[in-house]
Amino acid sequence: MILAQTNDAFFRWDWVFSHLDDIWAKVLEHLVLTGIALGFGLAISLVLAIIGLRFPKAYPPITWVTGIFYTIPSLALFAFLVPITGFSVLSAEIGLVSYTLLILIRNIVAGIDGVDPAVREAAIGMGYGRRRLFLEIELPLAMPVIIAGLRIAAVTTVGLVTITALIGQGGVGFFILSGLNRFFNTEIILGTGLSVIIAVVLDSALVILQWALTPWARSRSAVV
């Protein structure tokens, strides 16, 4: 504690304790930005994946376009968006959402392609229509693969959110940017550490979600 009170300390706990309200607000902002990106990303990906599954010829162009989004450097994308949509949440989300699409679409399609053909044939043979087959059979069975994609997308997005600090958003990325500008280690370490913690917590939450959503996969090894 003595070290922390000197101005040139490597990490100043006193600064952290005197800014708890700000920190909490930025953590919340980070979660909201991530949540919106994953929510919209998942919704758009589901629609595009369904199109790709229904019309196999549409699938390569879909992965091609989303693949290009994925390869654009994030810094360049945000810089490009500012003149159009300003220093806004919208700018941030356009970027964040487009980075989730490729991973999510691929995993949804892979998950549904991976459903045992015998299961599908049995379902159709018993009188399942296309919609119920998708919602009640294919989607639940694809869940482990979809959630695997969601975990990658979530961890990536949490990291990317920090970049949006450049366009006035950023969640805990605000501290990193501010620390870099002021040569203030405490903020840089705080922002980085919080970003990592958020990523780990979110990833763990998704693991728990998957466990909760796939009770059948749990019992697999229970009985010989």
Next chain:
Amino acid sequence: MQPEPMIRLDAVTKVFPGSDTPAVGGLSLDIAEGEIVVLVGPSGCGKTTTLKMINRLVEPTRGTIKVDGTDTTTMELHVLRRSIGYVIQQIGLFPHRTIADNIGTVPRLLGWDEAKTQARIDELIELVDLEPEMRDRYPSELSGGQRQRVGVARALAADPPVLLMDEPFGAVDPIVRSRLQDELLDLQARVKKTIVLVTHDIDEAIRIGDRVAILNVGGVLEQYDSPAEILREPANDFVIDFLGTDRGIKRLSLIPLSSVELEPGPVVGIGDTTDDAKAAMERYGVDWFGLRDGDRMLGWAWGKDLGAALPAGDELYDFEVKLSATDSMREALDTVITSRTKVAPMFDGDTYLGMVTVEQISAELVE
């Protein structure tokens, strides 16, 4: 007048896109209510295609299929399919649903109320002889044989009049397969469905079919008759070839011993004399005789060991294999060729009924 068949295929042809030759060419077949018809043939004979045209998983190119008098093309797909039970080789149980929910699939698709569905699930679990504690298990926790039973229970859930089975026992080992075949026959005796079953295994076809349709490549119907008739009088060389060289022995398995007139055999009673025993042996041209006490068979002895009196009970050999009326001529043949006395004695409990000789078995095949 012939009753309307449950399923009627009328000049049904299927040509798959991109193929010049039909997978099934102009096949006509009547399947009566309550019978098991087995479609059997080599690969490429269109047996599975034929089966799938009945529930329109494959749409016929030409021809009509009627189920219970209704042209299937006039029915909504989901209505048709929910009214027909369907069992496939890999079974296709839903891995994410419990056994109970798997069985309740079609009732729920049909919108039955939950209490009725649950009651039906319980009924079916009992019908296919699964333990009640299987109810809440997932398919991955079951053995192959158990999964197969769940597949059958699921197909029977909404009590459909027709059951389609595509190589239903193909994925289980031979011992389990034979047990499941027995179970299916036992089940059929209770539920009396119209069953169409596809297999490539002629022995399975003979064992479970009331009638067997032997198909050749391109869905050509070579013969359609009861297994006994097909074995007795194969229609052509293709059928002979397909039945294999042990056709005679296959036929024997279809002849129950209850239909055979038994020989009394070289058997004497305990009150008889050694001369009676010699006469009996001479009559049958053998060197052994059986000794009975009333209805009860005490055993047998060699003629060369016959002394001044008939042997006592503890000097006799036992008949090692004792057949009963539910056994077939096939088992009789097996007994005849593996026993020292070269006959197959038949019993009802302890009561001696008579014996089957190799001449009788041979006569049955030659006639």
